[in-house]
Amino acid sequence: MIYILKSDNDPIATQDSLLHHDNVHLLSLLAIQFHDFEINPEEINKTDYLLFTSKNALKAVINHPCFTALHAKPAFFIGEESKRIWLEKGGTHALSPKDLQDGECVSGEQFAKLIAPLATGKQILYIRGKDKATDFSKILCDSFIQEVIVYSSVESVTPQLHNTESQSMPISPNDTFADESIFIFGSPKHYRTFCKYYRWNPSWLAISLGDTTFKSFDEDIRKLNARGNFQKALQAAQALCNTTPLQHSLSADNTSH
DSSP: OEEEEEETTOOOOTTOGGGOSTTEEEEEEEEEEEOOOOOOHHHHHHOSEEEEOOHHHHHHHHTSTTHHHHTTSOEEESSHHHHHHHHHTTOOOEEOHHHHSSSOOOSHHHHHHHHHHHHTTOEEEEEEESOOSSOHHHHTTTSEEEEEEEEEEEEEEEEEEEETTSOEEEOOTTOOOOTTOEEEESSHHHHHHHHHHSOOOTTOEEEESSHHHHHHSOTTSEEEEOOSOHHHHHHHHHHHTTOSSOOOOOOGGGEEO
């Protein structure tokens, strides 16, 4: 079985055909709580770039009155999907890793270093969640960064398991998953929370979306760095389950057994 660890309101492209398999489940251990927030108009006026590293941060801004003032500002996006949504909703200028290099960024640190030449000496408004895996202020030390926290990821009271084709059903921390199960983690906090509820089975495989989450995995577990988005990670997981014709080769520097 394949389990995708995501927050209850965390956006994911559910139209992807790979999700619609009986062996794929969405496991929610974290809930998103959006904050009330305000951004001073003077702060907006002096901002040179917006910075987004989360779809939930983007969602918070799009649904906020401040979007009217922010949509004309150039914005950095670590994800291509967030960039697409920003432009569809009326954003006028957006830059993603593919605009600055050939390929995706697999960590916040890599993304920060990528945008550093453009961000040097600039006023950056970083709109983010309460938890952060990368300290952009430290890496972009030659920029002037103002941070606005717009949401938090909090542990769900009861873990919920969602089949992608059916209604959700509750599970308890005492239930176990089958041997050889594959778990896709979107952030270090998802992994930490999972390990709080469940004792890790040595036969399981953990898949990260990028370097930061991969580094959070315990050293003695089976793991794979998909270096991409949920769809890429799921594609790799399905290939490993032999449920698709894709032939997937695991490179030595991305895996551990």
